Amino acid sequence: MDRLLNVVTGVSVILLVMILISVRRAHIRVEYSVTWLLAAAAMLILSLAHPLLEGFRNLLGLPDSPLTLFLPAGGAVLIMLFRFSVIISHLRDDNIALAQRVAILEYHLQHLRDHENQEA
Amino acid sequence: MTSPNAPHSLLVIVPALNEEGAIGGVVRDIHQHVPGVPVVVIDDCSSDSTIARAREAGADVLPVPHHLGVGGCVQAGYKLAWELGYQYVIRVDGDGQHDARDIPRIFETLKSTGCEMVIGSRFAEDNGSRTGTVRSLGIRFFRFVLRPVLGKPVHDPTSGFVGVNRRALEVFRQSFPLEYPEIEALVVLQRRRFRFEEVPCRMHPRTTGRSSITALKSLYYVVHVLLGVFVNVLKFDRRFHRGQRGRGAGG
Numbered sequence: 562m563d564r565l566l567n568v569v570t571g572v573s574v575i576l577l578v579m580i581l582i583s584v585r586r587a588h589i590r591v592e593y594s595v596t597w598l599l600a601a602a603a604m605l606i607l608s609l610a611h612p613l614l615e616g617f618r619n620l621l622g623l624p625d626s627p628l629t630l631f632l633p634a635g636g637a638v639l640i641m642l643f644r645f646s647v648i649i650s651h652l653r654d655d656n657i658a659l660a661q662r663v664a665i666l667e668y669h670l671q672h673l674r675d676h677e678n679q680e681a
Numbered sequence: 682m683t684s685p686n687a688p689h690s691l692l693v694i695v696p697a698l699n700e701e702g703a704i705g706g707v708v709r710d711i712h713q714h715v716p717g718v719p720v721v722v723i724d725d726c727s728s729d730s731t732i733a734r735a736r737e738a739g740a741d742v743l744p745v746p747h748h749l750g751v752g753g754c755v756q757a758g759y760k761l762a763w764e765l766g767y768q769y770v771i772r773v774d775g776d777g778q779h780d781a782r783d784i785p786r787i788f789e790t791l792k793s794t795g796c797e798m799v800i801g802s803r804f805a806e807d808n809g810s811r812t813g814t815v816r817s818l819g820i821r822f823f824r825f826v827l828r829p830v831l832g833k834p835v836h837d838p839t840s841g842f843v844g845v846n847r848r849a850l851e852v853f854r855q856s857f858p859l860e861y862p863e864i865e866a867l868v869v870l871q872r873r874r875f876r877f878e879e880v881p882c883r884m885h886p887r888t889t890g891r892s893s894i895t896a897l898k899s900l901y902y903v904v905h906v907l908l909g910v911f912v913n914v915l916k917f918d919r920r921f922h923r924g925q926r927g928r929g930a931g932g
Contacts, residue, residue, distance in 0.1 A: 657749055657753050657859065660745050660746050660747055660749055660753070660757075661745065661749070661753065661756065661757040661760055663745075663746050664723075664743050664744055664745040664746065664757050665743065665757065665760060665761050665764065667743075667744060668721075668741065668742075668743050668744075668761060671741075671742075672741075
């Protein structure tokens with residue numbers, strides 16, 4: 562159990578550092594890093610604070626502590642996947658609208674070129 | 682060519698993806714049966730010479746920069762028609778299945794009835810049109826589902842041979858189903874209490890290319906369209922009940 566908690570602590574720290582570096586280098590936007598940061602911080606706190614982990618386990622009625630530890634992580638992943646679906650849907654709509662606009666502008670441009678050629 | 686701002690100006694749009702074998706004939710047929718009416722082929726990023734064949738046949742081309750699917754292409758055509766000021770738009774598929782001789786009938790029905798959408802239907806009368814068993818079952822299923830939603834029967838809900846007027850254009854340029862749009866478009870119109878009519882039309886078997894709806898996609902098609910219909914009905918009910926509450930509070 563202690564070994565598992567130490568591994569989770571290490572993974573949480575690495576995750577936190579990776580997220581912060583990615584945000585600093587603008588590889589990930591701040592608004593998309595919040596859920597990751599919260600999940601990593603929750604795992605770090607729970608893996609370090611044994612009484613808190615036990616308290617949560619009793620509160621949720623879970624059979625063992627590792628499950629309590631990975632529950633917030635699993636929940637965070639589900640929330641993130643949902644958020645990504647929403648974001649992808651918005652991006653796809655925007656992308657389609659832009660592609661349609663580009664096509665229409667190209668159509669107008671072609672007509673202007675044809676008109677100029679006819680005049681010349 | 683008809684001026685876009687004329688009182689009964691008509692634009693024919695033809696969404697096409699890799700239809701080099703059929704598109705030239707489709708455009709020439711349209712020009713033959715509705716002379717003077719501009720034809721715009723919306724090319725869904727074809728990898729063959731669809732654009733060249735369409736231009737050779739006398740069509741204008743709206744080339745979308747990447748694959749948008751039939752709904753995205755049709756909506757691009759509706760947006761263009763709206764911007765240019767056309768009063769009516771008729772969509773004809775680029776694979777040659779729709780008979781251009783029926784375009785005047787759809788156009789006349791649009792003008793004479795004032796309804797927002799006219800569907801060219803294989804089954805409004807028995808005109809000898811035949812369809813595959815799976816597709817036939819699908820059409821029967823959606824007829825059954827749509828009857829209570831639309832409040833009237835629709836014989837050929839999957840037909841892409843469709844004419845719309847400017848009121849419908851205004852709606853569709855802002856909101857149009859992007860995948861498998863035919864059935865959902867009917868529900869979108871119903872949400873606004875728009876009307877539709879069906880006119881009997883001939884359909885030819887596809888001679889070149891492949892249908893976008895393969896056997897493997899059929900199940901996805903049914904689930905996707907059912908979900909789309911369900912979501913649109915929910916949107917309609919919410920708006921309808923809000924309106925009822927508003928009237929109740931006011932009266």
